[in-house]
Amino acid sequence: MSLSFDHLVFYSNKPEEAVPLLKQRGIHAVKGGRHESWGTYNSLTYFGLSYIEFLGIEHLPVAEKQEENRLITHIVERLAREKQEGPARIAIRTDHIEQLAVKLEEAGFTVFGPLPGERTRADGQVLKWSLLFPEAADNELKLPFFIQWEKSDGERRLELAGQGLNGSHPVGNPQFESVGFVVHNLEKNLATWGRMFDLNQGEEFVDSAINARCRELELAGTKLLFCTPLGAGIAAKVLKEKGETPFLVNLTGTGQSELFEMLNGFWRFQ
Numbered sequence: 001m002s003l004s005f006d007h008l009v010f011y012s013n014k015p016e017e018a019v020p021l022l023k024q025r026g027i028h029a030v031k032g033g034r035h036e037s038w039g040t041y042n043s044l045t046y047f048g049l050s051y052i053e054f055l056g057i058e059h060l061p062v063a064e065k066q067e068e069n070r071l072i073t074h075i076v077e078r079l080a081r082e083k084q085e086g087p088a089r090i091a092i093r094t095d096h097i098e099q100l101a102v103k104l105e106e107a108g109f110t111v112f113g114p115l116p117g118e119r120t121r122a123d124g125q126v127l128k129w130s131l132l133f134p135e136a137a138d139n140e141l142k143l144p145f146f147i148q149w150e151k152s153d154g155e156r157r158l159e160l161a162g163q164g165l166n167g168s169h170p171v172g173n174p175q176f177e178s179v180g181f182v183v184h185n186l187e188k189n190l191a192t193w194g195r196m197f198d199l200n201q202g203e204e205f206v207d208s209a210i211n212a213r214c215r216e217l218e219l220a221g222t223k224l225l226f227c228t229p230l231g232a233g234i235a236a237k238v239l240k241e242k243g244e245t246p247f248l249v250n251l252t253g254t255g256q257s258e259l260f261e262m263l264n265g266f267w268r269f270q
Contacts, residue, residue, distance in 0.1 A: 008176075069117075109195075210227060
């Protein structure tokens with residue numbers, strides 16, 4: 001069974017506003033399209049097959065009717081009710097979603113799906129996929145959800161290149177190196193995520209820029225970086241204000257060295 005990082009979801013009141021803001025930083029982003037059956041829409045920025053989605057609610061009554069799609073129930077809770085924008089969930093790509101659903105149920109997770117999904121692009125083309133949502137009652141950090149695309153990785157690479165969505169960042173050739181999560185208990189979260197898939201763990205280290213001790217899980221495409229605050233600083237601030245959540249985008253190949261806040265999340269250019 002193949003597992004790779006697919007995308008990070010930012011919740012946004014106005015996803016279209018991400019496009020000019022990212023452009024100012026040399027990152028190419030585009031308006032994505034609409035998920036008519038979910039009541040949502042998005043904007044997107046790609047780094048190979050790893051990408052960031054800025055997801056917003058277009059029709060709240062439609063979004064509120066979703067029960068099985070736990071991404072939409074979550075965005076309604078976080079964005080419409082709690083008014084909390086910023087990085088919120090990650091998706092992991094698989095090629096055996098039905099098999100994965102059985103494995104996760106056997107491991108004790110509550111599983112929703114697989115569910116069909118689709119998005120109508122601005123050019124009218126419909127993209128299709130399947131989604132799977134595992135949940136654990138005792139976990140504050142939202143677990144990743146899983147996606148299986150209708151098209152192969154090779155087909156999608158060619159399609160993205162044809163649309164000019166890859167290799168088009170003015171800042172250079174940025175790579176989505178890792179996404180950072182802030183958590184209360186580093187070991188507990190690593191153990192929970194380890195129950196879902198067997199990923200190698202990197203050595204623990206201290207990230208002085210965010211004042212946290214951290215450890216990576218080696219996932220193909222983009223690594224997962226878990227961090228626990230050591231004291232006052234960026235990590236502690238996010239944990240206090242938002243709880244356990246994704247909070248940091250690490251991009252390499254930018255020719256810069258800067259850590260800054262943008263779109264209600266933190267970004268590190270390296």
